[in-house]
Amino acid sequence: MNEVISLDVRTNQILLLQSIWRGVFAVLAAAGALAPWLGWVTLDSNWQKLLVSAILLIAAIASGIGALQLTRHRHAGRMISLALDYLAFVACAVIVLNTGEVFIGIDALGETFGRGLPYLGIAVAGYFLGTIEDRFPKRDVSTTTSLKTVSRWIILGGVVLFLWQIDAVNGVLYFLGKLLQPTGLVAVAGTLIFGLSLWSMMRSEVAEALNAKTNHEQIISGWLFLSPNLLGFLIFFAGPLILSFYFSFTDSDAFNPPNWVGLENYARILNVRFAWLSSPTQLAREVVDIKVYDEVGRLALGNGGLLFAAADKFFWLALRNTLTFVLFAMPLSVIPALVLSNVLNSKLPGMKFFRAVYFMPSIAAVVGIALVWQWLYNATIGYINYFITVGIEFWNNLFNLAIIDPKIQWVSDEKTALFAVILIAAWQTMGFNTVLFLAGLQNIPGELYEAATVDGAGPWAKFWGITLPMLAPTTFYVVSTTTIQAMQVFEQVFILMNPPEGPNNSTITLVLYLYRSGFQNFKQGYASAIAWVLFIVIFGLTLVQFQRQRRSSIYES
């Protein structure tokens, strides 16, 4: 077949050049892989050397294979070529941006951006002016065209003024100036070379010459479209996730090279002792080695008791508090939501208004909300205690009782501190859950209720017999997302409590403890281990809920 197709001269030249380029690339990449070991380039640590060498070595081998395939006029050569050139192009472009201090320059943009913001608003308004025509059926062609022109000019004017206000010219000049250093020039040259090579291989003549099939085009555009997302995802999500697992086996402190410590971090977390007490008030040091273990809690059993002690008592206190938080915050935000959604589902006027009002807390910043509640919780002047006082007075007058006003010290009493956090969290997530339940309710076919009415079922029977079982998938979703979120409680506690761990460690949570270990004591290896334990707990809870949901749905079918 190959002989039949006559290749035009130019395409032939491109292919030849490309084969040579692949060879050169392979040699350069191989040299680059050796560079750190021969001392041509200095890198900070061994793992960096290894990583760079490994990547370049793979690139060299791939490029070599690509060159071979291209000389044989195989399409695989084109694919390898495109992939390598694309990755190298992206890498060079990122280096160009980095050398030009674009990423760091965002800080400087923060200084001028505020001045430009109104003009950006004008440009956006101009855009919406242009879309008016699309929304309403056109009546007069001339007005709509003039509207489009006006909108275009407004956008242009807005953008120009915006750029002028944020001092874009100086920014670009600064960028170009920074590029003049050797790294910048090499990166710019690299971007151009790889870009040119990409462009030449993307040409349809070249594709035809190598017998490209239509699905090849899909493969290329598929990876191309996915690549920005995938690259970022690998660098900022998947990579760190693997690193996190690695760190949990080290004594990493973020600044010095980490040392491998094996399971030590996990062993410290899980190092616990149970001991029998001969009396409920027996001292811990009489039953456990208090050089290693701290008392976490005790359980009085008749004349004796059971003591729970752990090497890291804060972790177990945090786990206890977090689980308590989940145990209360989850039902408190799910059950009222279920009730409210059923009420909202009635076809009365004004339901959309209530739905919107209930949704409001979930869009506000947790930090701001916690500050507001901090003052509501204030024991002497806060509204919550005021309402309690008024309520008790009313109650006492009504029934002639003498209930004493408790004057709760919400956040400074270790008995109520965690409950104060729970209330905020429940208040904030309830509306969101209501909307989720409402959506689930609206998916239940009305015929089911009609049939039940014919059978003489009352509202309660309908709720237990139809609504709850039909809502099971929604309930599973709501319960599991609320649980996952509640397990990570941090911001409310951090803002509401002073200090964040609360009176007598009553509000220390797992994420708060993780933050304290990792970013205040800089025991980042230990913090990673806490993160993985947290993940396992979350995963376990979700799995349990999933099993329950599956079992209940089996019963129904």
Next chain:
Amino acid sequence: MNTQSYKFRRFLGNLGVYIVLTFFALVMIFPFLYMITTSFKIPSDTFRYPPRLLPRDPAETTVNGYDEPLPLYYVDVDGQQKEYALVQSNIRVGTYAPPENLTATVERYPSEVKPTGGAMNPQSVTIDGKEQKLFDVEVDGQVTPMILVSQTTVGEFIDPQNPEEKVYRNVRLSQPVENVSWHPENYEQVVELNNMSRALTNTALVTILVVVGQLATSIFGGYAFARLKFPGRDTVFVFYLGTIMIPFVMLIVPLYQLMVLIGWTDRLAALIIPWIFTAYGTFLMRQHFITFPKEIEEAALLDGASRFQILKDILVPASVPALATQATFTFLYAWNSFFWPLVIINVGNEKNHVLTLALNVLRGRASDTPNLILAGAAIAIIPPLIVFIFGQRFFVESVAGSGVKG
């Protein structure tokens, strides 16, 4: 009769529904109301008990013959509540009683009485083993020696209309006259005090870039997953799906170290670039694009349109609601995020603070002025609320749509 009672019962039922709904609506709205009204108060008003919702100022009035405006108080005059102006406070008043009958007290200003026997030779009497000074007090034209039982201070109040009319009352027990008045200058003050304007700009910048960047990568990624067939696609997609459940706190330590390595600690870039790439957003976009009829696209391909053109001219314009939904959620996430900025931006580097960080600093800096703290909180909370009011449909309906299907 029967239909009537049915109607009545339905009316009662509906009334019950509205009462329950209104109660919960009040619970939901009250903290916001409290935040906004308190942010307009003067500091002394915020510490008042019982608390009041609306901000109030002590009322003042100008009275002929006085240079300064005088504060107004409610004063009980002849059994009537009247608004009187306070002219002078801290006037000392002594309660005197004759030593033989301590219950027969009279009140006099210290200037009205003289020590018995004159200042040079004061006399005294011993009661219950304690020596007490004697004073000459005039009662009904008669001078009697009495002892000082107790001392208080009162204020001199005058009728603003008739400055000659004076009464003396205890100032602390008198209710000041107060008018509802708002103090928007609290906002100016908090912006000045805490570099809030810079924090606001930074938050806007970070939010805009994250929203735009995330939409772009999600559109491209979602399209690739939904419409293009290529080897490895399904594996990558399953991988993406698997990571959606992974909580963010898992990443915080390694991501921090990555930022240390790149040199982005303390930089706004650290708040933007890592958050542009999201598995969840890509997944949502894929779910959206997959519902599109394939025929339109195939026709466009036959006409020689490129994939990029199809995406730009056909799919994206038709997906504005879905994009708006994702944009609103990303907006909220970026605007409200606190944990990551807390970790990555230094407390001292206020130039790069975002609103949530500024609030955290404000919390310590203005801990005794709730009006300022809540003004700061309002600055952080109100922009999303405005976006919510305009984009309510996108918010609520998208939660409804995306959550359950996903």
